[in-house]
Amino acid sequence: MNKRVPAVLTCAGESTGPAIDNFAHLETLGLIEQADDWSQMRHRRRRPARSLRTTGT
Secondary structure, eight states: OTTHHHHHHHHTTOOOOSHHHHHHHHHHTTSSSOHHHHHHHHHHHHHHHHHHHHHTO
């Protein structure tokens, strides 16, 4: 996902930036419905990996 979203935006002639901004661009283009939902899904997907690193398990 981290590489696909910027690639789609680049093909659409849009600039890329932080993930939340990229999702907002996709929403503006009508490619996704809610940028906040996508950002939350991304955060939830990444949370278990971060918690494993901090606990050392």
